[in-house]
Amino acid sequence: MSDGTVATCVLVVLALMASPALGAADVGAVTEAMQQPGRHHLDIDVGAADQRSSVPVSVLVGDREGPTLLVLAGVHGSEYAPIVAGQRLANTLDPAELAGRVLIVHVANMPAFLGRAIYVNPADGKNLNRVFPGDPHGSLSERIAALLTDQLYPLADAVLDMHSGDGNEDLNPRWVGFYERAGEPSVIARSRAMAHAFGFRHIVAFQWELADRSKAIWAGSAAIALGIPAIDVEAGGKNIVDEEAVAAIEEGVRRTLSHLKMSTAVFPAVENQVVIRQRSWIAAPEAGTWIALKAAGQQVAKGELLGYLTDWHGRRRFEARAPAAGLLLLILTAPPVRQGETLAIVAQID
Ligand SMILES: [Zn+2]
Structure with missing residues (x-):
């Protein structure tokens, strides 16, 4: 009986802490974890009333100072290779060997993942990768986009937005995309360098010009609009865990860490990269x-x-x-x- 009372009190306190600003307490937990060297696994609450979701995030904090890389997966819930690659990296990257921090968002679109949905989030019927920069007071997809754009992206020096062919799509070869005509020249240059460093043979140079922030409806472009270098990774598809694609993504992230001087690992150069415009x-x-x-x-x-x-x-x-x-x-x-x-x-x- 008394245990029950204590539990109720704790729940009330937690509810009060969480209520003032949308997900604020949880993102606070991410920024707090970013100060503690080691490996942290958190779940961020997002949504309101009947549309709620949870966004699993791992925070890896190195012993040495360095940049923060945000690795984003599961914007589309049936794109499994990047989700599995992110989950493996969260447990195999050694924080002690890192300079800086890696934030891994495992499944941005949990309702689509659990609903085995392609393209859209079944909670509101919207394509999360078309509603950026989002709206903190909108439907669930818009709130997830706003959580990323307003609260998580600003913590990062670079963003990797990882996709594959969707559950009904055959995608081959794997490729890395970057915005060649959107954003400040220095952001374009750093994004281009990251795209090449990731190590895939094929690079897609997106030709869209995003004149204002409201045009940046894709997850990667919303980062560019904030002045944060970003690339779009595409590997795998067909509703399966394509192990070759998973391994290629894992290596690509490790190559990116090396490129950003966040790790001392050395990789052989990639020859003959092909740029698609x-x-x-x-x-x-x-x-x-x-x-x-x-x-x-x-x-x-x-x-x-x-x-x-x-x-x-x-x-x-x-x-x-x-x-x-x-x-x-x-x-x-x-x-x-x-x-x-x-x-x-x-x-x-x-
Ligand atoms: Zn996708």
């Missing part, structure tokens, strides 16, 4: 059943048939043909398609 998207003109005829990673000729859409009765309605010769970077694997969704992406390589 031009990509063509093929969108579904209508909803239908998609049948893919190619796999990502193949070279395709202009006009080559990549797959087709049928209506609900199996009648062929649309043929997806390569708009240009190039490398098939991404192609859908699963049949259900809504109007306007991307069926395939072809990269033209100079």
Whole structure:
């Protein structure tokens, strides 16, 4: 009985501490952990009323001073290779060998992860990677974006936003993207250097210009808008834990730590990196059943048939043909398609 009373009191005190500002007490716990050398695992509360979620974050603090790297995974809940890579790094990176701090956000979009959802957060039907910089008083996806943009990004000197092909996407080869035309020249230069240092052979130089912060709707671009160098990692897909992709991401993060002088590990140089500036998207003109005829990673000729859409009765309605010769970077694997969704992406390589 008395134990119950004590527990109730503790709960009331915790509720009072948590209530004034959204998630403030929890982000306070992150900044507190950042002062203590070692390995810390925390869960940040986000949301309100019927839309609540928890964001698992590991904080690795080195014995020596250095920059803070934020590693972000699970913005899309069915992109497993980066999530698993982040979870492994959280327990295998040795804080004693670090200069600075690594913050790893394991699953930004927990409702999508637990709901096995592609593209959107089932709590509000929104694509988290289209609602940045977010809104601390909005729906759950907007609140998660605001938590990242307003509270976690400002703690970091650099951001790695990690994705894969979504649960219904075949993505190959793996690539690292950076914004070549958005942000201050020094931010662009540092992002470009990080993209190359990550060590993947293919680099995508995004050509979007983000004239104001409200245009920075992607997780990585929201960091750029704050003046923080950022890259977008893409490896794995097809709803599986692709162990090759997981290992490549883990090595990429370790290479990034070395590049930022946060570790003394030495890696062999990567030769012959390829920069992609031009990509063509093929969108579904209508909803239908998609049948893919190619796999990502193949070279395709202009006009080559990549797959087709049928209506609900199996009648062929649309043929997806390569708009240009190039490398098939991404192609859908699963049949259900809504109007306007991307069926395939072809990269033209100079
Ligand atoms: Zn994604």
